[in-house]
Amino acid sequence: MVAKKAAKKTVKKAAAKKTAAKKAAAGDKPAAKKSTAKKTAKKAAPAATEAARAAEQTGAPTVVAKKSASRPAAGAQATAPVPPARAAAPDELAVRPGEDPWTPEEVTEARTVLTSEILRLRTELETSGAALAGLMRDSGDGAGDDEADTGTKNITREHELALAANAQEMLEQTERALARLEAGTYGLCEICGKPIGKARMQAFPRATLCVEDKQKQERRG
Template identity: 55%
Template sequence: MKVTQAARLPVRAGESPWTPEELAEVRGLLEIEIEVRKAELRENEDEVAERLTDPVEGAGDDPADVGAKAFQREHDLALAYNTRDLLAMSERAIERMDAGTYGACESCGQAIGKARLQAFPRATLCVTCKQREERR
C-alpha cells in the first residue's frame, strides 16, 4: 500500500497516521493467520473424512463409547466453525485494507483506533460499539 493510501486510513484523535510499514506488518500477521487457519481446516477435514471412511469405526461400541464419540464429533465441528469464522474475519480485514476502509468502525463509522487494530487486526468495531454489542 502506498504512503498516501496508508495515511488516509482512519485513526483516532491523537494517533499518528498509519505508515506503510505499520500496515504491512499488520497485513503480514493476517496473511500468516489465514494460512494457519486454512491448514487447520484441511487437517480437520482430513481427520473427519478418515473417520467416515473407516468401515469398523463404531462397530461393537457400547452406549458410553457412542456418546463419547458423538461428543468428540460435536467438539470437532465447533472448532471447525470457529476456525472458519476466524479465517473469514482475517480475509475480510485484508479486503478492507485493499478497499481503504480498514480502521473504520462498521457500526458508527468512526475510527477503531490504530492501537486496537495492531493488537486485534480483525476488529471491525470501535471499543464503544463493541461494548454496546456485548451488552445486548
C-alpha cells in the first residue's frame, strides 16, 4: 500500500512539472518574437544610416520615388494648337487651265491695287457721309422751301445714299479679295470654288465670282 501511494505521488509530481513546463514555454514564445523583431529593427537602422553616409561620401544621387501622373478622364482629348495661317506662294494661286501661274510681281501688283482701292473707297464713304449729314440738316431747316426745292433735295439725298451703299459694297468686296490674297485662296470662286481665271482677276482684282456665277447672280437681280 505504501508503495502504491508513493507511485501515485510521483506520477502527480511529474504531471505538475509537465504543466508548468508548458506554461513556461507558452509564456516565452511571444517574448522571443518581440526580442527578434527588436534586433531586426536595430540592425536595419544602422544599415540605412550606413547607406546614407555612403551616398554622401560617394556623391551618388538619392533616388526619390515619383508619383505617376494622373491620366485624363476617359473621353477627354488634348486640343492641339492651331498652326498659324501660311500665305500661299504666288505660283500656288488658282488659275484656269492654259493660264500661266502667278508671278511674285503680279501678286505684288494685285496687292497694291487692292490696297489703294480700299483707301479710295474709305475716303469716298467719309465724303459721302458728310454730304448726307449736310442734306439731312438742310431738310430739317427747309420748312419754308417750295415743293420744287424739297423734291430736288430728296433726289440729291437718295442719290448720295445710293452712292454710299455702292461704295460700301465695293469696299467690303475689295477687303474680302485682299484677305483671300493673303490667305492663298485668291482667284477661287466663292460659290462654285473653281478658278475665276487669272485674266479676269487682273482686269477686276476684287472679283470674287467666276463669270458663270456672276452672270447667274445678275440674272436673279
